[in-house]
Amino acid sequence: MTDDIVALVVRQWQAVDPELDTGPMEIIGRINRCAALLQQAEDAPLRSAGLTRPEFDLLGAVRRTARELTPGELARETFSSGAAVTKRLRALQERGLVDRRGDERDRRVAHVRLTDEGRALVDRLLPEQLAYERAVLSGLDDGSRDELGSRLAELLVQLEGRIGGARR
Amino acid sequence: MTDDIVALVVRQWQAVDPELDTGPMEIIGRINRCAALLQQAEDAPLRSAGLTRPEFDLLGAVRRTARELTPGELARETFSSGAAVTKRLRALQERGLVDRRGDERDRRVAHVRLTDEGRALVDRLLPEQLAYERAVLSGLDDGSRDELGSRLAELLVQLEGRIGGARR
């Protein structure tokens, strides 16, 4: 059983100050490292399609939702600012992947939907992306994967309640 | 037992296409969401000290390491580009928190160390930061925390081998 980076980092801190309660690092440090490593790896299939991950997240959010979404909903769904969503939408619209339609009742809001081309792109890319992710996770056996998923869900529920505030 | 966001997202995808193997999302999606939520929350104590998280990570890496580090090592340690490290070092040096010293044997490399002020700042901030993180994690009982930490370590070892390539 070999140590991961975080275990090493924790030992370094303990050497600096044995009084330090490094417990949270074992969770939060590892989540951050995993996310950083995954982000580097996981974007490979996307780049070949000329998309960034935030762009793909946006397209995916529209694809998996039954009704059309507004820019504000997309911002909340993808954890980004409204301004970032506006810029991404313009870029995606110029590429013919999404379409904006104004609401006729309330002329402040817009509704975003995928073009046929946009939907086709997502439907082609997502299985590819999932296969890639499955390969990355193949080092864990089924039991570990399930256990990890469950514990992460538990944490995520806590974080959403504590931090995320209002959803939906 | 309430569902987390990812469980909802997975159900949405299943409704779009029941053939889709959404397994990887249960892990990777959750890690990304947790990381995003944590990043929003976790930086509060840092901002009050006028530091960003990447800056704090850099200071922490220097603090916890016995010997001095070079900019290149810091880039690898903090998952950022060399250019970003150069800029951060200049900003931190202007604030009197770090010090650069050239190697006398090999004049390409520089060695970075903390000033007394920099070390004092890290030593004051880190316990604060850890207390904050402990509060964020307080919703999980000890058993879940340990289990989650272990599983994340297992995953991280896999990812380091598979993606990270050369460490140390």
Add this chain to the structure above:
DNA sequence: GGCAAATCTTTTACAGGTGTAATACCTGTT
């Protein structure tokens, strides 16, 4: 009913951070 204030949604302006690629410099090798 009608007008103004408050609120909401989206977009624009601007400042700041990051990465890629080019540059400058150094070392060791042939």
Add this chain to the structure above:
DNA sequence: AACAGGTATTACACCTGTAAAAGATTTGCC
């Protein structure tokens, strides 16, 4: 002495968030 490889920095383009602005709707009050 030239060259290949390595290290740090600079130049530049891009993306992001905060804050301000523009446009539209609802609310409150007379």
